[in-house]
Amino acid sequence: MINVTQTYLPPIEEYRSFLQRAWDAKWLTNRGQLVKELEEKLIAYLGVDNLTLTTNGTLPLQIAIKAMELKGEIITTPFSYVATTSSIVWENCKPVFVDIHPDYLTIDETLIEAAITNDTSAILATHVFGNPCNVEVIEQIARKHNLKVIYDAAHCFGVNYKGKSIFDYGDVSTCSFHATKIFHTGEGGCWITNNKELHHKIYYHHNFGHKNQEEFLGLGTNAKMSELQAAMGLAVFGHLDEIFKGRKEVVGFYDEYLKDSPVRKLKIRENTEWNYHYYPVIFETEEELLKVKEILNSQQIFPRRYFYPSLNTLPYLKEQKCEISESISKRILCLPLYVGLDKRIVENISKTISNG
Amino acid sequence: MINVTQTYLPPIEEYRSFLQRAWDAKWLTNRGQLVKELEEKLIAYLGVDNLTLTTNGTLPLQIAIKAMELKGEIITTPFSYVATTSSIVWENCKPVFVDIHPDYLTIDETLIEAAITNDTSAILATHVFGNPCNVEVIEQIARKHNLKVIYDAAHCFGVNYKGKSIFDYGDVSTCSFHATKIFHTGEGGCWITNNKELHHKIYYHHNFGHKNQEEFLGLGTNAKMSELQAAMGLAVFGHLDEIFKGRKEVVGFYDEYLKDSPVRKLKIRENTEWNYHYYPVIFETEEELLKVKEILNSQQIFPRRYFYPSLNTLPYLKEQKCEISESISKRILCLPLYVGLDKRIVENISKTISNG
Numbered sequence: 001m002i003n004v005t006q007t008y009l010p011p012i013e014e015y016r017s018f019l020q021r022a023w024d025a026k027w028l029t030n031r032g033q034l035v036k037e038l039e040e041k042l043i044a045y046l047g048v049d050n051l052t053l054t055t056n057g058t059l060p061l062q063i064a065i066k067a068m069e070l071k072g073e074i075i076t077t078p079f080s081y082v083a084t085t086s087s088i089v090w091e092n093c094k095p096v097f098v099d100i101h102p103d104y105l106t107i108d109e110t111l112i113e114a115a116i117t118n119d120t121s122a123i124l125a126t127h128v129f130g131n132p133c134n135v136e137v138i139e140q141i142a143r144k145h146n147l148k149v150i151y152d153a154a155h156c157f158g159v160n161y162k163g164k165s166i167f168d169y170g171d172v173s174t175c176s177f178h179a180t181k182i183f184h185t186g187e188g189g190c191w192i193t194n195n196k197e198l199h200h201k202i203y204y205h206h207n208f209g210h211k212n213q214e215e216f217l218g219l220g221t222n223a224k225m226s227e228l229q230a231a232m233g234l235a236v237f238g239h240l241d242e243i244f245k246g247r248k249e250v251v252g253f254y255d256e257y258l259k260d261s262p263v264r265k266l267k268i269r270e271n272t273e274w275n276y277h278y279y280p281v282i283f284e285t286e287e288e289l290l291k292v293k294e295i296l297n298s299q300q301i302f303p304r305r306y307f308y309p310s311l312n313t314l315p316y317l318k319e320q321k322c323e324i325s326e327s328i329s330k331r332i333l334c335l336p337l338y339v340g341l342d343k344r345i346v347e348n349i350s351k352t353i354s355n356g
Numbered sequence: 357m358i359n360v361t362q363t364y365l366p367p368i369e370e371y372r373s374f375l376q377r378a379w380d381a382k383w384l385t386n387r388g389q390l391v392k393e394l395e396e397k398l399i400a401y402l403g404v405d406n407l408t409l410t411t412n413g414t415l416p417l418q419i420a421i422k423a424m425e426l427k428g429e430i431i432t433t434p435f436s437y438v439a440t441t442s443s444i445v446w447e448n449c450k451p452v453f454v455d456i457h458p459d460y461l462t463i464d465e466t467l468i469e470a471a472i473t474n475d476t477s478a479i480l481a482t483h484v485f486g487n488p489c490n491v492e493v494i495e496q497i498a499r500k501h502n503l504k505v506i507y508d509a510a511h512c513f514g515v516n517y518k519g520k521s522i523f524d525y526g527d528v529s530t531c532s533f534h535a536t537k538i539f540h541t542g543e544g545g546c547w548i549t550n551n552k553e554l555h556h557k558i559y560y561h562h563n564f565g566h567k568n569q570e571e572f573l574g575l576g577t578n579a580k581m582s583e584l585q586a587a588m589g590l591a592v593f594g595h596l597d598e599i600f601k602g603r604k605e606v607v608g609f610y611d612e613y614l615k616d617s618p619v620r621k622l623k624i625r626e627n628t629e630w631n632y633h634y635y636p637v638i639f640e641t642e643e644e645l646l647k648v649k650e651i652l653n654s655q656q657i658f659p660r661r662y663f664y665p666s667l668n669t670l671p672y673l674k675e676q677k678c679e680i681s682e683s684i685s686k687r688i689l690c691l692p693l694y695v696g697l698d699k700r701i702v703e704n705i706s707k708t709i710s711n712g
Contacts, residue, residue, distance in 0.1 A: 012372065012375065016372050023365055023368050027363065029534065058577055059578065062577065082576070086576055086577060179384040179582075184384075216672075217671075219442055219672050221415075221418065222413070222439065227542065228588060
């Protein structure tokens, strides 16, 4: 069976050897040595100021909204994983959807200003499949209207834009280290911000508001990463070169086999060092997509309709129209992409698509 | 150094051998085989209807409040870990504190009705240190006033009341499987409910609202437990007899050495099979507590002021008075208690307390 992703697993002995340190210390969570070491490694690797690991990639989004005391409307993209919208709704704000750019698939920055009202408190945008938003224009708009900017950068590990980490843009970025991600900790995530005060506030929010065992700075929840997760991160970290190389290779195969195919591909924004995280293809029609998907499924190959559905159509929201996102959501398919995926399978998938 | 708790660690090879199955399946989260197996084992062991594992013990509290659509005021106890109150506040409800019983340390059920207003939607009470609340009276009150009942049963693994699991009382119970708990998964937790409809709702809330990959039933967040955590649970599960026996033994030592001490102990409710989770002692005055704590700390022994502070005094809340809880919070100390704690250390701690 070929799934859209396959978790990268380091040798289990490497995992065990990191974990042995937690066993020796008899310490499995609450800011253990492995969590701290992984944070230091990631900060150095990514070249960012402040990064804290979390138990998954969704809670830092919710916590960031809480920490910035966002109220009312948050302008967001309909083309993302559901967590982007659900975090807004969970935290009692209203998502206001702005349609996406048809080539970059990120929020269409030219439409943002028209969506701003007196109730708008922030922009929460997603760097789609690791493809950066137009961060400069979004920053200008946010400054002009005094809005906060959060980037859901779940797909962005290793992405650089204009020579620095994409995580370095916006008031805060969040990332996912879910098992299906390039760099992962089984479940996991983090937030990154270059605002020290905001970092401090998100930090205590993520650990019950503790100042110390007996004093509290404010409200909190539990979003702590455990040593079990951090050990996985440390083990995977040692293989990053191999992971990026392996993904780039598979992307190269697809590019080669699909070069004459009628399907459309993601347009990567200029000045981006991309991370080869997903291989989405956009069909002319949903019927074509469904036909190809059915053929592949019958061969035990499972690409994924992703992102689908367009988030403005979620059943718990009042309808807002986003024509481009709705249209693309119905026609986009993410192809299997992971380290070690056989070239012949890529060839077979590509032929099925081309002959659709 | 002797801490108030020490994580029970199964042999690392046992953990590794459960984890090998996740490696073989190349599957680390999203309802993997280890999570499912652990849920089945816990359901059978505890004799409960529905139990779902979560990434920690706090999120099921927040999710339960969301799932029952609680609004307005929630009557709760000031004597608990901060998560009990913070979950109410995080979910935009108002905690209304009812003072505790001076012996049982659980919410004083005789004071609950006086605190009910038209805005009250639920009672969220804690079985303190595994000591059950007066669940019968709370149930009567809840029925009479049409209120929901949530039990924060974080400390209650293995506690039975009137012949059945304490988790079986209330609309929903939540438990913590934090590293310091009797049964643990590093970080972790669960909810238990015998209401199938509510279980279904909490279930989809804990996994983004997914019905399947492409359809959503409603709002959600991410509270999924990973295979890394479940493997720990499965490894610890095999040692439960040893864990309960080891704790009971240490409790026996304290009981013996402290039998003539002036400190007061927790009164366990009648008809309870208790789980030996904590050994709290209540001093006559805070000064005595601080003196003993200082002596023990100087010997590298770290009992914990727990629960402290009384939650009605949290800095982000408007003041509400709870005299008994505030008084006991200042005078209660949880003594070191874990499997394998040396009898001579228990003797030494007990003598320090008795000679205060």
